[in-house]
Amino acid sequence: MNDIDHRVLGNKLDLFHQQEEGAGMVFxxxxxxxxxxxxxxxxxARMRRAGFREIRTPQLLARSLWEKSGHWEKFGAAMYSLADAEEGRALCLKPMSCPCHVQVFNQRVRSYRELPVRYSEFGACHRDEPSGSxxxxxxxxxFVQDDxxxxxxxxxxxxxxxxxxxxLRGxxxxxxxxxxxxxxxxxxVQRAGSDEVWDRAEAALAQAAxxxxxxxxxxxxxxxxxGPKLEFHLTDSRERNWQCGTIQLDFVLPERLDAEFVNERNERERSVMIHHAVLGSMERFIAMLLEHHEGWLPLWLAPEQIVVATISDANVDYAQEAMQMLDDAGLRAVLDARPERLEKKIVDxxxxxVPILVALGSRDQRDRTISIRMRDGQQQTLPIADGVEQLRAASLPPPNLNDALLRRSPNDAASPASART
Known part of the structure; x- marks a missing residue:
């Protein structure tokens, strides 16, 4: 493995590990x-702005649900299942969340006036992948899907x-x-639904795209x-392609699982179901981010944004005060008060x-300043309140250029032209 393999970076940066007792799992x-x-x-936050409401669904469900949805026939060999001795039925750990979301939708009769109904979930899934893969x-x-x-x-x-x-673009x-x-x-080749259903779904998704x-x-x-799907492929800094986000148009599961609403003619009508994921898998996307950025994550995303390093033991109390101010500002800072030379702390x-180092010495303590050292070597000394505010502003996620669209009200999607990008 090379030094920008995410597994090497995970060990070097003390992010995660895996071991034989939990093969395919993450510590x-x-x-x-x-x-x-x-x-x-x-x-x-982005899903909330886009009109999605977050839910949480069970991990363990009766196999009969997965049989009805068709997942057992398709994925049964990769599903973890066990017997419920007391109730005498088979149970399965969910390999994906979509049938569960249908259950939430189906809990009451829906009116066409409520549509679209949008659910999101960080769904924990399990699949018995071959050890060699x-x-x-x-x-x-x-793994967890941003489903x-x-x-x-x-x-x-x-x-x-x-x-x-x-x-997705934002x-x-x-x-x-x-x-x-x-x-x-x-x-x-292996699919559910008639050719007529697939013809309609493929044509509709192509037109929407x-x-x-x-x-x-x-x-x-x-x-x-x-159903058909749109796949979004990202190219990383090493010119490798990663299939991440998906949009899937589904006329089949609503039929199998009885997802319907009352239309304007007061008749029951099958819902259309659209499956979405921005990242795909949280774990896999983090692997991609680490390798793409070679471990140097953007400031807003870095797990530790700032190291506060003391120059001597006499500066520890002032460093603790600075740490409190950084924490109050929502910054992720760690204190390095070891009895080491500043040069050693910078190297570590x-x-x-860690993108930023704040050095605090006796002069800083006297003048109530902080000395900021950026990753590119730029340095500046500022009054502590000004320095904390500058760091806070620099650490914010980039503004979303699509906010004007995503902040529209949840049930306003009936006019396709108004939502085009």
Whole structure:
């Protein structure tokens, strides 16, 4: 493994580890879990702006649900199952969240006036992947999908795809991927639903993609078993392509799981279901981010943004005060008050790839200043309040250029033209 392999970086930066007793699982260390949570909160905020409401669904469900949805037939060999001795039925750990989201939608009769209904979930999933295919965070047996589903009418499809494309563009740009390629994956050999259903779904998704301003290539036979999908491929700093986000148009699961609403004619009508993911898998996307940035994550995303380094023991109290101010400002700082030379502390901070070092000596304590050293070597000394504010402003995630679209009200997607990007 080379030194920018995410597994090497995970060890060097003390982010995570894996071991034989939990093959395909991840032990997140404090620094790694901080990174995970920052990314999760970033996506959560963007999903909320886009009109999605977050839910949480069970890990363990009766196999009968997966049989009804078709997942057991498709993925049964990779699903973890066990017998419920007391109730005498088989149970499965969920490999994905979509049937669970249908259960939430189905809990009451829905009116067409409520649509689109948008749910999101950081869904913990398990799949029994072959041991030979496991590869650090890129392929695991336990992973979390930034899963989302929209329940809507046919008239909403174009606007909902455009809305999600706007979300994807903003998120990817903020994470260092300003451009991407798109593919339309069509019906696979093993699939559910009739050819007529697939004809309608493929035509509708292709039209929605064009309306959203996307150019795409066609991947014959690569769709999900229940519907066609748009795949978003990012290119990293080493010119490798990563398939990340997806939009999947599904007419099959609503039929199998009875997802419906009452239309304007007071008749029951099957819902359309759109499956979304921005990142795909949290674990795999973190692997990609680490390798793309070679461990030097953007300041807003770095698990530890600042090392506060004392020059002598006499500066520890002032350093603690600075730490409190940084924490109050929402910055992720760690204190290095070891009895080491400042040069050693600078080297160690760079080794952990912390973007900023704040040095505090007797002069800083006397004048109530902080000395800021950036990753590129730039240095400046500022009054402590001004310095903290400057660091706070520099640490904010980039502004989302698509906020005007994403902050529209949750049920306003019926006009496709208004949502085009």
């Amino acid at each position: 997140w260390h404090p620094r790694g879990w901080e990174l995970y949570r920052v990314l999760e909160e970033f996506i959560r 496991l590869e650090g965070l890129k392929r695991t047996r336990a 989302a589903h929209v329940f809507c009418a046919h008239a909403h499809i174009e606007a909902e795809v455009a809305r999600f494309c706007a979300l 998120v990817y740009a903020d994470l260092g991927f300003p451009s991407f390629k798109v593919a339309l994956a069509t019906r696979p 064009r309306a959203a301003g996307l150019e795409f290539e066609v991947l014959e036979g690569e769709g999900a078993f229940y 901070a760079r080794e952990k790839q």
